[in-house]
Amino acid sequence: MKKRVGIFVSGGGSNMRALVEDMGRDHPAEPVVVVSNNPHARGITWAQDAGLATVVVDHYPFGRDRAAFEAAITEALAPHDLDLICLAGFMRVLTAGFVTHWRDRMLNIHPSLLPKYRGLHTHARALEAGDTEHGCTVHLVTPELDDGPVLGQVRVPIHAGDTPDDLAARVLVQEHRLYPAVLRRYAAGDRAPLML
Numbered sequence: 001m002k003k004r005v006g007i008f009v010s011g012g013g014s015n016m017r018a019l020v021e022d023m024g025r026d027h028p029a030e031p032v033v034v035v036s037n038n039p040h041a042r043g044i045t046w047a048q049d050a051g052l053a054t055v056v057v058d059h060y061p062f063g064r065d066r067a068a069f070e071a072a073i074t075e076a077l078a079p080h081d082l083d084l085i086c087l088a089g090f091m092r093v094l095t096a097g098f099v100t101h102w103r104d105r106m107l108n109i110h111p112s113l114l115p116k117y118r119g120l121h122t123h124a125r126a127l128e129a130g131d132t133e134h135g136c137t138v139h140l141v142t143p144e145l146d147d148g149p150v151l152g153q154v155r156v157p158i159h160a161g162d163t164p165d166d167l168a169a170r171v172l173v174q175e176h177r178l179y180p181a182v183l184r185r186y187a188a189g190d191r192a193p194l195m196l
């Protein structure tokens with residue numbers, strides 16, 4: 001039986017698209033639903049046009065009540081009977097309760113070489129620090145932000161004169177290689193870290 005995957009997005013969803021397109025080719029998993037906290041996410045429009053089921057739960061009406069927001073997502077996800085969740089540019093921090101429920105079944109992509117630069121603005125911080133290399137990481141999600149076991153990484157060089165946007169574009173190309181490769185292995189039961 002193929003693993004049933006839900007993909008969470010907040011914006012454009014280019015990582016989600018890379019995952020969906022790779023799962024179209026002889027794969028141990030299948031995309032079942034795309035989920036967003038943002039009703040205007042371009043990733044949701046793409047998913048709908050691609051004929052995928054979508055779930056939108058706008059987080060604004062819930063204010064600071066993360067548990068209520070997540071309860072609404074959990075209720076909307078129930079019919080989809082998911083095995084795995086992939087966070088792909090999902091910009092809401094999830095509670096320990098939600099993360100623990102999905103322990104070892106929820107992956108995330110982060111645009112840095114974790115454990116360096118957890119959180120936001122990773123490209124600018126790597127440049128400010130004078131680093132010579134940067135990259136991206138796929139990891140299992142744990143209650144600590146951007147802290148879980150690493151499942152894969154790709155390194156990219158930092159060139160003199162790079163801007164944060166230059167670096168973001170160079171890293172994003174590698175994200176679209178790494179995330180599908182890691183999901184394909186993880187869904188087949190292989191947890192060994194993949195260094196591309």
Ligand code: GRF
Nearest residue numbers: 012013014015089109110111
């Ligand atoms: C990616 O760089 C991802 O690592 C980060 O947010 C960006 C989102 O890109 N979390 P997209 O929505 O997948 O295009």
